[in-house]
Amino acid sequence: MGVIISGCNIIESLLLLLLCGLCCWQLESQLRGSSFMVAAFINVRQTRDIIITDAVKRIRRDGYPVEKHHVLTKDGYALTLHRIPQYNTSSTTTTATGACGVYSRRPVVFLLAGIYASSDAWLLNGRENSLPYLLWRQGYDIWLGNNRGNIYTRRNVWYNATEREFWNFSWHEMSIYDMPAMVDYIMQCTGEAKMHFVGISQGGTVFLVLNSMLPQYNGVFKTAHLLAPVAYVSNTKGGLAKIFGPILGTRNYVAKVLEGMEMVSTNKFVKKFLSSLCFEHERPMVCVSRLWPAVGYDTQHLNKTLLPDIMANFPVGGSFKQIMHYFQGYVSTKFRQYDYGPEKNWLLYNQLEPPDYNLELVTAPVTIFYAENDYIVSVEDIWRLLMRLRNLQAVYKIPRRRWNHFDFICGLGVREFIFDKIIRAANYYEYTYS
Incomplete structure (x- = not known):
């Protein structure tokens, strides 16, 4: 799983043992023959391409142009x-001037990854x-978003990443602060008034909350493609929800302590070391077992040749409060704002329980992709979720009985089942309405 919990108090240590016991046991057993493992590790690093943990370097290596932009929420x-x-501009290409300069006028696609992931998740294939890259070759201007707390977004004007206040956020704050900041910046930078959106897992959550809380943003999206979006989670198969949901999904001392803490490590050395163990010196299923909270145990369709890159680029930082917000949904069976307890709820929401997100206000054209075997989203x-959306364009069930949550981005056949459909829908919009 590769999860490292920050801090050293008793509560964190216990959770570390519970969440990472399997991973640590495997790693310890592998390192008992230390001389052999050191030699194997050195051999791996000498005979394999270096694992890349930076999106700019990866995009350049893959032969595409890249820019890095900074946005303040x-x-x-x-x-x-x-x-x-x-x-590329030519005499036949229409140009547009935005805050970032003059570019060839191209439609924009904005992509947002899931929980504890980053821009890199979209590039692993x-x-x-x-x-x-597929969208870029079709002529689209591509923007990859990063929410607060991941490896690219660990700065705040007022707080350091070592302070509790920095980590006191869930995906609700990502929806009402991060998404508007990124969307507004992209429109200002490109001069485009609308864009296409693609979100996976928590990326879908953020999209739904944004458009229900700030419905004026519905008009910004030409199309929206949500891959295994997480909204309701009361029927999830996820082991973490079943084990920790009843504890961390309710108001108690442990939950209050963890609200201001980082959930996963962004240490690149640790991630590169774990990814190196996913090469030929370790069985793929042993490596997959470290990712079980995200991928489940049934990984028949996961592209296992990508495991070293997956291990090096997931997870990449986030808060405990993100997953605790989902745990609250598991316990309450509702899709609603964060529950701070009756007293604080009354101060924040003017009611004893947190309000539900009004999904009927999501009027942007939405396409949903889901799978029967999804470990996270049942x-x-x-x-x-579908029953509450007003503007459903299409719903696709993945035609593979054992397709799982991580397969939506790294599965065998993901291009055929998902990516090509997204491209066709975006092209249809551009050719029809432009």
Whole structure:
């Protein structure tokens, strides 16, 4: 799993043992023959390409242009956006002037990854099959978003990443602060008034909350493609929710302590070391077992050749409060704002329980992709979401019975089942309405 919890108090230590016991046991057993493992590690590093943990370096290595942009949210978080721009201009190409200069006028696609992930998640399938590259080759201006707390967004105007106040956020704050900041910046930079959106897992959560809380943003999105969006989670198969949900999804001392803490490590050395163990010296299923909270145990369709890159680039930072917000949804069976307890709820919401997100206000054209075997998002919970959306364009069930949550971005056949459909829908919009 590769999860390291910051801090050294008793509560964190206990959670570290519970969450990472399997991973640590495996790692310890592998390192008992230390001389052999050191030799194997050195051999791996000498005979394999160096694992890349930086989106700019990866995009350049894959042969595409790249820019890095910085955005400041209203509550002081400095976010990083990665852009794959369309530089080519000619006498037949319409140009547009935005805050970032003069570019060939191209439609924009904004992509947002899931929980504890970053821009890199979209790039793991390589130069030929990654969705951003496929869209770029179709002539789109590509923007990859990063929410607060991940490896690219660990700065705040008022707080350091070592302070509790920095980590006191969930995906609600990402929705009402991060998303508007990134969307507004992209429109200002490009001069475009609308864009296409693609979000996976928590990226879908953030999109839904944004458009329900700030419905004026519905008009910004030409199309929205949500891959296994997480809204309702009461029927999830996820082991973490079943084990920790009843504890961390309710108001108690442990939950209050963890609200201001980082959940996962962003230490690149640790991630590169774990990724090196995923090469030929370790069985793929042993490596997969470290990712079980995200991928589940059934990984028949996961592209296991990508495991070293997955281990090096996931997870990449976030708060405990993010996953605790989902745990609250598991316990309450509702999709609603964060529960701070009756007293604080009354101060914040003027009611004893947190209000539900009004999904009927999400009027942007939405396409949903889901799978029967999804470890995180069950079919029952997807259908609860579908019943509340006003502008559904299409719903695709992945035609693979054992397709799982991580397969939506790194699965065998993901281009055929998902990426090509997204491209066709975006192209249809551009050819029809432009």
